[in-house]
Amino acid sequence: MVPSTSRLRAYLAEARDPHNAYRRLVVLPPPATLAPTAAALEAPAIAVTSATDLPVGSVRPDDAGALLGHEYRDILIDVREGLDLDALAAAAGAVQGGGLLCLLVPALPDWPSLADPGLARWLSWPAEPVDAAGHFRRRLIRLLREDASVMIHPAAPPPLPPPPPPTAPAADPQCATRDQEAAVAAVLGVASSPRPHPCVITADRGRGKSAALGIAAARLAASGYASILVTAPRRSAATTLLRHAGADVTPAVRFLPADELLRHHHDAQLLLVDEAAGLSGPVLEALLQRYQRVAFATTIHGYEGTGRGFRLRFRETLERIAPEYTALHLATPVRWATGDPLEAFLFEALLLDAEPATGVTTPDSPPQVEHVRASALAADERALRELFGLLVDAHYQTRPEDLRRMLEAPEAAIWRIVDGAGHTIAAGLTLEEGGLPRDLQGAILHGERRLRGHLLPQSLAAHAGLADATRLRHRRVHRLAVHPDLQRRGLGRRLLTAITEAAAADGLDTAGTVFGATPELLAFWRSAGFDPIHVGHRRDAASGTRAAFMLRPCSAAGRALTSLGTTAFANDLPWRLAGPLRDSPAALVAALLQGLPFPPPTGRDRAIAAAFAHGHRGADDAGAAIQRLLLSAGAGGLPEALSPTDRALLIGRFLQHQGWATLAAEASASGRRQVTDRLRRAVAMLLAVAPQ
Template identity: 40%
Template sequence: MPAEPAATPVKARWRLLQERLQQRGERRLVLVEGERSQTVAWVRQVLAALPEPAGLWTGPSGECPAAHLVTVPPRRADQWLGQELSVVVWDGWQGNPPDGIAALSGTLRTGGLFFWLMPPLEHWPHFDDPDYARTGLDGRQAHPFAARLARILAADASVLRINPEHGDQVPFQDLPEPESPFTVQTTREQQVLVDRLVQCGLGRRRRPLVLTADRGRGKSAALGMAAAELLRQGRTRIVISAPLVDNVSTLFRHAREALGSELLHESDHELTTRSGGRMCFLPVRELLAQQPEAGVVMVDEAAAIAAPLLRQVLLGWPRVIFASTVHGYEGSGRGFAIRFRQVLDRETPHWQPVSLTAPVRWSDQDPLEPLISDLFLLAADSEPADVQASGKPSILVESWSPGTADESELAEAFGLLVNAHYRTTPSDLRQWMDAPGVVCWRARRGGHTVGVLWAAVEGGLDAGLAEQVTLGTRRPRGHMLPQSLASHSGFPEAASQCCLRVVRVAVSEGVRRLGVGQRLVEVAAEYAGNAQLDSLGTSFGGSPDLLAFWQSCGLDVVRVGLGREATSGEYPLQMLRGVSPAGQALQQRLKQRLTEHWQTLVPLAWVDMDARLLAALTCSLPAEVRLSGDDRRDLVSFAHGHRGFLLTLPVLGKLNQVPGVMDWLREQPDLPLWVAAVLRQQPWAHMQADRLCTGQRDGEDRLRALVRCLLEHPPEM
């Protein structure tokens, strides 16, 4: 600030500071340290001197320090993605979920102030954060994640640290007035993007565009301007989708501004032009359920949407545009791009990648964005240049702790998780560093981390509590896999035994398929045995590739979830490898129980599971059925057209559990038809709609051909 305001009353100086930040295109974190009631009172006084545009308060509604602030629980902060605020007052005494802090910082416009109310920094490593209990982090004496945040904040000169106990000594920075005030305006890069979006929306079918950009780069504004131009150029129906309608408020605002007098009707989620064009919002699940006609579908905040849903959107409309934040707190856009690229390459190989790099909503000198990125490792990367070096790699696997790692090692390892799991968020970083019972290993090559395995010791509950878990009357935190197996299988010993659960495993792309992941898992299994644990296990959103990897590591499927995961959009698979005699016995009992229930559950629970995965799971179960002479006679009769499909269906179902048959079927082109007709027992009309057959006669003829071929060249039946 200039020298003359030094004697100005404190409240007026805060107003001048905000004005100067706005002129410079910058924002600031204001750390208000001290006893809670004093920090709330201090913020109340300062806010009274500031303008009253949009702002949030995350504390109790009855203690809101300004009437114009909207009260929002910390865990609901992600609902404000895509909106713009001038002030955020974060009451850290109510809990500090990292995703919420990162999300709300991204909503601040130029001149924005993020007030963070907390104890003094030196108390952070031992601060009993109220959010810890929700995630099983309570009970620890020290918290490495919080200690790391405190170190970074203390070292950053842009952070304004305030302690109300010290009176009016406010450490304002010297911020010279810029030669020309910062203004938010369309950049050349943004205009080029708008042109690309319009070309995509008017161009050839099945050439989707995938836009990735850091927050504040103007991607939502570009989508809105492009949507308006598409309506002008004749697209009569454009559908906008995102996790929440609030996520697209900026998009709709820019579309309204671009259309101006051409608008006939407008609301927060729908625009209609005088020429008859219409643009509306639908949440992604409603979009897929309603299947509306649309010339263009735009999906914003795509990294927050499960990949299977994105694939359905991709295949459901001729022209689709996906947009995602690169380093996002709702899920990593970089991980999204890496994982979703596989789907795009397979389904629409002519897809178009595009990105924005220059900030639009704030200056490139803004210190808040790099600070938040450092705090939560939003830009963590894992692909060092020399990892791709030729020659057989020499890889060292060693025990490692993220809580004691230096910044470069931590960023490199966390970057592996980000790239491998696109829904990785800052909360995962906290969980990794602070959760009790965590054990980790890393694989090193040439001075770089090329693989990480994060595991946690779970289970070991006493007999009484294990019985309550099995009955569903108790659910203690921090024992995800044992509790799930106990409550769904009905075996209390699944909760009383001790298990090492692999939470995440990730390997750098440059050394994949060289056995690095298997080596990490084997080291974890050895640790479980030496620690006298009963089993090694994992739980993940199912896919054929991941199932094959874990099977190669010696784990068996022991449970398949009945509903899709909210995070991955896939059915959860739980796998186990017994390392003690008791653990091995439990593994076999769980696997046998799943086998007994399989044929009944498939048509009821997994009717929309990927056919390749369903076949692989069926193949993984014990195949112990032997066909009788009567069974063989029925199969021959069906194969040659003398017996109907329904009458033969019970015998066809038995074939799935005959040794070698499912392995053989997985190699046949008509596997999806077999899965739908025999395993899932779907109606012929559904199979016809899914283009598995042209009708019942065609489907039955192809199944008969399969059975004929099987009988002529049987595996071992």
């Protein structure tokens, strides 16, 4: 019998905290249904569901991120349509103190074995939700039953602890807490200080940091500031900031994507960077160097990536570039009380606060790599927390859905290295790709068909023209992390070697990877035996990087594909550097050149380059010969005697065909003559080391 609306309303009323301090999670298995449950919610309320004919407003799970920055008394999520962990975390952040987050779920004993529609977008073709394991769902059900603060209908709710004593109110009437008041003052201080220094504001979700940035921006705009720029990984991540800043009514506050801020010069009296942990380290460093007055804010334990890695790595950048920076951490929640049960449960269930193990040691040499079963990992909370904490720390865009995919996707495999005490000190997540049917290969090659998953082979076929990539079978390294205290000791390479050897033993053709290309990462993957096959043309808006595709062969067919791919990449690279990769940093171009099969320069090439070096030829007349000389030298590594500026000039002129004004700005030179003089000296150095 379906519970009546009145009975549900009475049950939910019993669950509420009468002090409006704590929030609670309510689980509603059958016979609860959508419409009566929605009708029992207390306004303002909203449902996360694809259904629309409800007594409350609704938002689709894919759009749940739009709830951030808004407040609701109750929120209902229809999990029967599919469990979306990102939507769950986003919705929880919008529930007010005293409110409820209600989950409409399948029968708990049956849930792990059901075909969950929420997995459809994460599984690689031809897998369907019915093929997924239920390990994450089994763990979630266990945690729900073990947590005394969670209500599972129809069980009576246990009593809530008394609310903590009230915190002292802020003196500023626009601020909800003293923490938020201090954050507003810090941002105003960045804008007004005679000596530019950045500030960094960190907080868990719901502490009012984005609102603090917006309040400060509104006050600055009202006082006459005409150019306050805002950026974030996505515009939606800055919604709260922009609303509090009144960006819709004042032209002084504008949002611009981070890559736009770096591609073109924009005058700014102040730059506000919200959810900074969702941007890559190189992008954050570039923003810090380009804009004088910057305030950064980020969520530390959020669902949109981690702030812990940001906190650790960006601190080093700040201490190097701007050691006088101000750091604040907001601890007091704005909309609910400290010790909120819903927040505590989500931290545990979604591992939002997972961090690497402490007190780790270097393992015996050589360390042993373990292939970990997802079922065992899901049942071992310490091991799961340590391993996922490593991945979160290393990859700034790791999200709760990555946790579920790791534990339930049939194509996923988990690898780790442990120290003597059993702590995880290195971890990898791989995905099986390729082996696609022959009748689909042509359509993929010509860009007419794109299957779910299989990123590596489909991209190599469609964008690099490697038809066999879809036929062969690959083990793609999706995530790789080494404990921050044990890096640069060979653990990452050891892990990759074991993954590659296992791929060969399993009859696969290659191990591969796709990542945002930087000189450091290219050097690391090369040192592990991987060769570059393709570089994407589009920059990622959050990282500012282009995707690099690399392979390490595991079979004869894999060696043939890798050889063909590297040769094709080398042949195409000169054109791409003058076209879609023209704005790539010189250090990245130099890293791409290393190890590629460029032919040595001919005697004629050397003679023409020498004529340029001695002032007998112009750069345009000698350019083609110097390009071949530069490619050949770059394959073996450009000479260390060349300064970074000289490398940038050589690459910019002879590979990327940059204009003289751009080159002069790079070299801080007065014009073409000074740039040419430096190029002549640099070419002379190349001639001294280039292969004969």
